[in-house]
Amino acid sequence: MNVTLAEERGVPIAHVAGAVDLTTADDLSATLRSAVPNAAMGLVLDLTATTHLDSAGLRVLFDAIRRLGRRQQELRVVVDPESLVADLVAATDVGSYAGVDFAVGDAVEQLAVAPI
Amino acid sequence: MKELREESKGTRRRLLRAALALRGREGRRSRISGSALEPPLDDLLQELLEQIGDILEADTAVILLRNGTSEDAAARTREWLEQHITESLQAPSGRDGRGRAALVIADVPTADGLDPALRANGVQSLLAVPLLIEERYVGLLVVGNCAQRSFSEDEAQVLEALADRVAVELQHGGVFEHHRREWALQRSLLPEKLPAIPGIWLTARFLPASALAGVGGGWYDAFPLPDGRVGLAVGDVACHGAKAATLMGELRNALRAYAVEGDPPATVASKMWHFVATLERGEMATFLYALYDPSAGTVRFYSAGHPPPLFVHADGKVTFGATIPAAPLGVGGPPRDAEAMAELPAGTTMLLYTDGLAERPGERLASRRARIAESAAGAQDPDSLCSQLLGRLVDGDRPDDDVVLLAVQAMTPPEDALLCTVPAVAEELLPLRRQLRRWLAARGANEREIAAVTLATQEACANAVEHAYGLADATFHLAAVHHGPTIEIVVRDRGKWRPPRGENRGRGMALMRALVDDVEVVRHDGGTTVRLVRTLEKSAPA
Numbered sequence: 001m002n003v004t005l006a007e008e009r010g011v012p013i014a015h016v017a018g019a020v021d022l023t024t025a026d027d028l029s030a031t032l033r034s035a036v037p038n039a040a041m042g043l044v045l046d047l048t049a050t051t052h053l054d055s056a057g058l059r060v061l062f063d064a065i066r067r068l069g070r071r072q073q074e075l076r077v078v079v080d081p082e083s084l085v086a087d088l089v090a091a092t093d094v095g096s097y098a099g100v101d102f103a104v105g106d107a108v109e110q111l112a113v114a115p116i
Numbered sequence: 117m118k119e120l121r122e123e124s125k126g127t128r129r130r131l132l133r134a135a136l137a138l139r140g141r142e143g144r145r146s147r148i149s150g151s152a153l154e155p156p157l158d159d160l161l162q163e164l165l166e167q168i169g170d171i172l173e174a175d176t177a178v179i180l181l182r183n184g185t186s187e188d189a190a191a192r193t194r195e196w197l198e199q200h201i202t203e204s205l206q207a208p209s210g211r212d213g214r215g216r217a218a219l220v221i222a223d224v225p226t227a228d229g230l231d232p233a234l235r236a237n238g239v240q241s242l243l244a245v246p247l248l249i250e251e252r253y254v255g256l257l258v259v260g261n262c263a264q265r266s267f268s269e270d271e272a273q274v275l276e277a278l279a280d281r282v283a284v285e286l287q288h289g290g291v292f293e294h295h296r297r298e299w300a301l302q303r304s305l306l307p308e309k310l311p312a313i314p315g316i317w318l319t320a321r322f323l324p325a326s327a328l329a330g331v332g333g334g335w336y337d338a339f340p341l342p343d344g345r346v347g348l349a350v351g352d353v354a355c356h357g358a359k360a361a362t363l364m365g366e367l368r369n370a371l372r373a374y375a376v377e378g379d380p381p382a383t384v385a386s387k388m389w390h391f392v393a394t395l396e397r398g399e400m401a402t403f404l405y406a407l408y409d410p411s412a413g414t415v416r417f418y419s420a421g422h423p424p425p426l427f428v429h430a431d432g433k434v435t436f437g438a439t440i441p442a443a444p445l446g447v448g449g450p451p452r453d454a455e456a457m458a459e460l461p462a463g464t465t466m467l468l469y470t471d472g473l474a475e476r477p478g479e480r481l482a483s484r485r486a487r488i489a490e491s492a493a494g495a496q497d498p499d500s501l502c503s504q505l506l507g508r509l510v511d512g513d514r515p516d517d518d519v520v521l522l523a524v525q526a527m528t529p530p531e532d533a534l535l536c537t538v539p540a541v542a543e544e545l546l547p548l549r550r551q552l553r554r555w556l557a558a559r560g561a562n563e564r565e566i567a568a569v570t571l572a573t574q575e576a577c578a579n580a581v582e583h584a585y586g587l588a589d590a591t592f593h594l595a596a597v598h599h600g601p602t603i604e605i606v607v608r609d610r611g612k613w614r615p616p617r618g619e620n621r622g623r624g625m626a627l628m629r630a631l632v633d634d635v636e637v638v639r640h641d642g643g644t645t646v647r648l649v650r651t652l653e654k655s656a657p658a
Contacts (some may be wrong), residue, residue: 019477022356052477054517055354055444058421059400062447066398087481092402092421093441097448 003031008044009112012036013104017049020057029060033067042074044107053085058092065097074099076107161285168278172271174259176239179247179282181255194256196230197244201256218272219244223264243267245279249287257282301358305365306335312638312647313340314595314606316410317527319498323510323519325356325472333360333401334470334518337368339375344411347375350468350522351403351422354444363399367392367445371405381405381418382455385445389420392446401445404468408460410526415466418455420445423471423485428501430463432494436485465498465525467505472517474509498523532558534596540581540609549574552596552605559598561652569650572631573605575624576646580609601652608645 001024004015012035020028036043045064047053061077068075076099079086089100101107161179169177180194201219221227221242239260247255257279259267267275302324310318318338325332333353340346349371353360367388374387384405392399406417406425417425417437421444425437438456443449460466474484474491491508495501502521510519534555538544549570556566573594580592592609628635634649 054475055352055400055402055471058444059354059398059447062400062443063398065448082480084478084480090441091439091481093443093448095441097443 001028003028005031005035008104008108010040011042011044011108011111012040013044013046013108015046015049017051019052020050020060021052021054022056025056025060028057029063032060032064036068036071036073038071040073041111041113042068042076044076044078044104044111046078046104046107047085047089048078048080048083048104050083050085053088058088061089061094062092062097065094069097074111076101076110078102078104078107161282164278164282164285168257168275168282169259171278172243172259172267172275173261174243175262176258176260178258178260179255179286180258181247181286182253193230197256197258201244201246218267218276220267220272222266224260238262240264241266243272243275245272245275247279247283247286249283254283254286301361302335302364305361305368307337310338311340312636312645313346314593314608314645315527316346317498317525318346319502319521319523321502321506321519321521323472323506325518332356332472332518333364334472334520335364335368336468336520336522337371338522338524339372341375341378341407343378344409345378346408346410346524347371348406348408348466348468348522348524349375349404350470350520351401351445352470352472352518352520354400354402363392363395363401366395367401367403375405378407380455381407381416382451382453385418385420385455386451389443389445389450393450395446398446400447402471403445406466406468408466408524413459413461413526414457415460416455416457418442418451420451423469423481424456425458426467426469426488426492427458427460428465428467428492428495430461432496434489434492436489460524460526462526462528465495465501465523467492467498467501468520468522469505470518470520472519473505473521475517498525530597532598534594537591537593538577540590540592542578542581545574545577545581548577548594552594555596556603559603559652560601560654561603565650565652568631569603569605569648572628572635572648572650573607575628576605576607576648579624579644579646580607601654603648603650603652605648606645607648 001016001018001020004017006013006015014032014035016028018024032043032045043064045061050057061075065075077089077094078101079089081102089095094100099107099110101110165177165179169175180191180197182194197219221230221244224230224239224242240262241264242258242260244256244258246253247257257275259275306322307320310320320336320338322334322336333355334351335353336350338346338348351364351367353363353367355363370388370391371384374384374391385403388403388405392401402420402422404417404419404422404425406415408415415425419440420442424439427435427437429435437458440453440456442451442453458466469488474488476484487509488505491505492501495504501523505521506519534552536548536551538548552570552573553566556569561569577592577594590609592607595606597604625635625637628646628648632648632650634647636647638645638647
């Protein structure tokens with residue numbers, strides 16, 4: 001698993017490549033925890049390059065939803081609609097608790113603060 | 117290929133013998149301290165490692181296990197070595213096709229990416245071979261020298277042979293002991309045996325995850341409810357090890373408490389969701405609870421992020437229950453959606469299962485389900501369904517995650533069975549006794565046998581009537597079936613439990629035991645089930 005942190009229009013983005021499972025879930029969780037500044041509207045979690053996501057990975061996802069929610073911040077998950085990750089996100093109803101997008105640009109759009 | 121393997125094994129044995137003969141030729145060299153293994157080695161393994169160092173004239177010999185954390189230096193070293201071993205395997209000179217290969221690094225300081233910690237230890241050259249337990253890769257056995265040296269092909273083969281010894285020690289010795297304790301704990305938390313429910317065929321299979329993963333957190337339960345319905349549950353906890361075992365135990369207890377009133381599955385799941393959420397340990401668990409009504413031939417279920425039930429119909433065709441998206445227990449939010457319902461008539465088998473049954477990294481759910489459906493097709497009963505699935509999908513390999521199967525089917529009663537539901541009042545016992553006598557006579561029972569079985573049944577029925585004391589509309593069920601010459605009679609009451617009246621009940625039990633071959637009394641929340649078995653001297657002509 002490889003996590004790359006980026007920022008677009010003031011929105012923090014975490015690109016997660018590879019497998020998120022029992023051996024990497026804690027790393028991801030720790031990285032996400034430090035990825036979101038207080039001023040941000042939320043976090044874009046880009047899972048389009050995530051090859052495998054098991055229950056430990058889902059737990060990180062729901063954990064992020066809860067942590068961000070406490071700070072009035074939103075998690076937006078980006079998935080490839082034709083992937084196992086998309087299937088799991090749908091089966092566990094992630095969409096009711098976080099935004100789900102199919103492109104990073106769309107997710108950023110939702111979280112970016114409009115220029116005054 | 118097999119001959120090649122055998123030959124290479126033989127060669128290795130010879131080399132090992134030669135190497136052992138040479139052992140002790142030289143005195144002990146100074147050794148680098150600090151093993152990279154955790155948990156600590158037991159004495160036997162430690163000694164074995166020292167011997168390996170001696171045999172190969174190495175300054176250090178260490179075991180790098182795969183299930184450590186990915187944080188420390190040892191894990192980074194192991195990952196680096198694994199990657200290079202994999203690359204050398206993919207090269208045309210890949211060794212013996214068994215997925216193992218030795219890796220020689222002659223000059224550690226120039227090996228790009230190898231952990232600085234290793235260099236700081238002064239290791240200049242190393243030889244690494246994979247450790248396999250039951251053909252599964254569990255880690256590496258590495259020997260290293262502080263001076264530059266090259267390891268020969270023969271030495272690599274000796275180390276491979278020694279790796280087999282180490283693997284045996286790892287498997288049986290102390291290293292996997294904590295896993296064994298966790299497994300024991302998990303097993304103790306699963307149902308010891310499934311309840312015997314007349315007319316219902318229940319089967320469960322539990323296949324624990326491979327040694328490396330530890331307890332996988334899969335669990336199941338099945339229990340009759342007071343109103344004759346059957347509660348069936350399967351779940352998967354999203355953590356491993358002792359934590360998983362603890363949580364699954366808590367979940368099973370909570371379920372028993374929440375389900376006893378016969379609440380709808382969505383209500384039970386909601387209570388379970390809040391239960392996990394209030395543990396405040398950030399736990400998550402998928403969970404499916406099904407409430408099966410045998411008399412209506414229907415099942416209602418709620419799934420909290422768990423795979424849907426599978427149905428094998430009487431014609432052998434396979435379908436899946438409706439999947440309603442829902443968050444697992446403890447995360448997201450509590451259940452909101454209504455539960456799903458499905459027909460479950462006699463002859464149809466319903467299977468609850470965990471993901472471990474057919475999980476392949478990256479494979480989409482639809483394709484996974486298609487494989488399960490294909491493997492389940494045609495199964496006639498719960499037992500053959502489970503065997504068929506495990507044989508075709510798991511195939512002897514230890515899975516990476518716990519595999520739990522729980523299958524249920526209402527059996528079509530045989531045409532010559534005697535089945536009746538009787539008001540729980542003493543006046544009903546006489547006509548019932550007459551009916552039973554006729555049925556027994558038709559089965560070929562002689563007068564003595566008819567008298568004995570009828571009296572034993574009478575005792576069981578009297579208990580049922582006694583339990584129902586005070587309930588105006590209480591009934592009890594009697595089912596009499598035969599398997600060849602063996603007669604089986606099950607009397608099940610649903611009355612409220614009343615403490616036994618000491619003496620009388622005790623005598624009733626003793627009487628039943630004297631009259632038939634086997635008496636089994638199961639007390640459950642909803643009442644008591646008495647099972648009587650007697651084999652006749654000769655059965656009725658077919």
